[in-house]
Amino acid sequence: MSDSLTRAAFLQKTSLASAALLLSSIELFAKEEEKIIRVAIIGCGSVSNRYIVHLQSSPLVKIVSLCDIKQDRAEAQNKKYNIGASTYNHIDALLKGNAFDLMLTLTDMQMHGALNKIALGAGKNVWSEKPLANTYAEGKALVDYAKLKGVRIWGAPAVVTSPQFEFMSKTIQAGKLGKLASAHGQYGHTGPTWSSFFYEPLGGSMPDLGVYNMATLTGLLGPAKSVMAMTSIVNKEREIDEKGIVQVKEEDNAHILLEHDNGVISHIMCGFNYFDPFGHEAKNQTLHSIQIFGDKGNMRLIGYDWEPKNVVLDNSWTEPPQVHQTDDGGYQWQEGATRIAGALSKNIEPRINVLHSLHVLEIIEAARKSSKEGMKVKLVSSFPFPMV
Numbered sequence: 001m002s003d004s005l006t007r008a009a010f011l012q013k014t015s016l017a018s019a020a021l022l023l024s025s026i027e028l029f030a031k032e033e034e035k036i037i038r039v040a041i042i043g044c045g046s047v048s049n050r051y052i053v054h055l056q057s058s059p060l061v062k063i064v065s066l067c068d069i070k071q072d073r074a075e076a077q078n079k080k081y082n083i084g085a086s087t088y089n090h091i092d093a094l095l096k097g098n099a100f101d102l103m104l105t106l107t108d109m110q111m112h113g114a115l116n117k118i119a120l121g122a123g124k125n126v127w128s129e130k131p132l133a134n135t136y137a138e139g140k141a142l143v144d145y146a147k148l149k150g151v152r153i154w155g156a157p158a159v160v161t162s163p164q165f166e167f168m169s170k171t172i173q174a175g176k177l178g179k180l181a182s183a184h185g186q187y188g189h190t191g192p193t194w195s196s197f198f199y200e201p202l203g204g205s206m207p208d209l210g211v212y213n214m215a216t217l218t219g220l221l222g223p224a225k226s227v228m229a230m231t232s233i234v235n236k237e238r239e240i241d242e243k244g245i246v247q248v249k250e251e252d253n254a255h256i257l258l259e260h261d262n263g264v265i266s267h268i269m270c271g272f273n274y275f276d277p278f279g280h281e282a283k284n285q286t287l288h289s290i291q292i293f294g295d296k297g298n299m300r301l302i303g304y305d306w307e308p309k310n311v312v313l314d315n316s317w318t319e320p321p322q323v324h325q326t327d328d329g330g331y332q333w334q335e336g337a338t339r340i341a342g343a344l345s346k347n348i349e350p351r352i353n354v355l356h357s358l359h360v361l362e363i364i365e366a367a368r369k370s371s372k373e374g375m376k377v378k379l380v381s382s383f384p385f386p387m388v
C-alpha cells in the first residue's frame with residue numbers, strides 16, 4: 001500500500017479532520033508493518049559488548065538468545081546488559097531453543113563459515129562478523145545456500161553506511177576529483193591480546209583489519225580486477241591473556257595492491273605491529289587513514305573508515321582544502337547488525353551487500369596466494385557499483 005496515493009485520493013474527498021484521523025491510522029499501519037526482529041547472538045566475547053548495546057538502542061530488535069561454547073560468557077552478558085535472553089553453549093541447542101529471525105555470528109573468525117552454514121540450513125537469516133567464511137568458495141556457497149533456503153546472509157564491516165563514505169562516493173561520482181588514479185588505505189595497531197585466533201591459520205591482519213580498507217576502497221573505486229600482495233609475519237610469538245605465548249601462523253603485516261577499472265590502482269597496508277596510540281580505540285585520531293587522488297582533486301578521510309571524523313577535499317589551485325562531513329549522523333561501526341535487523345523489519349534492501357563482502361573475501365584469499373607465489377592474481381567476483 002502506498003501512503004502517498006492513499007493520502008492524495010482521500011484528501012480529495014474528505015474533510016481535513018477525518019483526513020487527520022486516517023493519516024494517523026496509516027502511520028499506525030506502517031508501524032504495525034515493522035515487525036520486531038528476534039536476534040540470537042553466537043559468540044559472547046569482546047565485540048559482543050559493542051553489539052549488544054547498539055542492538056538494545058533499536059525498538060525493532062529483541063535479543064532472545066545468547067550462545068557461547070563458554071556458556072558462562074553468555075550468562076555474564078545476559079546479566080551485565082539485563083537482556084532476559086535464554087543462554088546456550090552450542091549452536092544445535094541454540095537452534096532448538098527460542099525461535100529467532102536473525103543470528104549474529106561473533107565467534108572466532110575460523111568458525112564463521114561453519115556456523116553460518118548451520119544457521120542458514122535451519123532457515124535463519126545471518127549477520128556475520130568478518131569474514132563471513134574462510135575462503136571465497138565457502139562464502140559463495142553460503143550465499144547460494146541462503147538463496148536456496150529463502151533466507152539472507154550479510155557480512156561486516158559496515159563502513160559503507162557512514163556519512164563520510166557516502167560523501168566521498170558522491171564526490172567521486174560527481175567527477176569532483178577528475179579522472180581517478182590512485183588511492184591508499186591503512187589500518188593497524190599492536191594486535192589483540194585477548195584471543196589467540198587472530199594469530200592462528202585463517203586469522204591474520206587482513207580479515208581482522210585490512211578488511212575495512214578493502215571494503216572502503218572497493219566501495220569507492222569499484223570492484224578490483226586483480227591483486228598483488230606481499231605479506232609477512234614480523235612477530236613470531238605473541239603473549240595472549242590467560243593463555244601465554246602462542247606461535248603466530250598467519251600474516252601480521254600485509255601490503256596489497258588492487259587493480260580497478262580504468263587504470264585506477266589502490267594500495268592497502270595493515271598489520272598487528274603498527275604503533276598507533278589511537279589504533280583500537282580510535283576516537284581521537286586526527287590524521288587521515290584513507291586518501292584518494294584524481295587529476296582534479298584529492299580527498300582524505302580523517303580518522304579511520306570504521307570511525308570516521310570528517311573528509312578533507314582539496315580540489316582548487318587557489319582555495320585552501322575544505323573540511324566536509326563533520327557530522328557522523330549517528331553512525332557507529334558496530335551498527336551493521338542493527339541496520340540489517342531494521343531492513344528485515346521494514347522489508348527494505350540495505351546498502352550493505354553480501355556480494356561486496358564476498359569480493360573482499362576473494363581479495364584476502366588472492367592476496368595470500370599472490371604473496372606466496374609471487375604473482376598477480378585475477379579476481380572473478382564483483383558487486384553492484386556505485387554503492388551510493
Ligand SMILES: NC(=O)c1ccc[n+]([C@@H]2O[C@H](COP(=O)([O-])OP(=O)(O)OC[C@H]3O[C@@H](n4cnc5c(N)ncnc54)[C@H](O)[C@@H]3O)[C@@H](O)[C@H]2O)c1
Binds near residue numbers: 042089090129
Ligand atoms: N573485539 C573487537 O573489538 C572486534 C571489533 C570488530 C570486529 N570483531 C570481530 O568479531 C569476531 C569476534 O571477535 P572478539 O574480539 O569478540 O573475539 P573473542 O575471542 O573475544 O570472542 C569470541 C567468542 O566466541 C566464542 N566461540 C568460539 N567458537 C564458538 C562456537 N563454535 N560456538 C559458540 N561460541 C564460540 C568464544 O568462546 C568467545 O567467547 C571476530 O571475527 C573479530 O574479527 C571484533
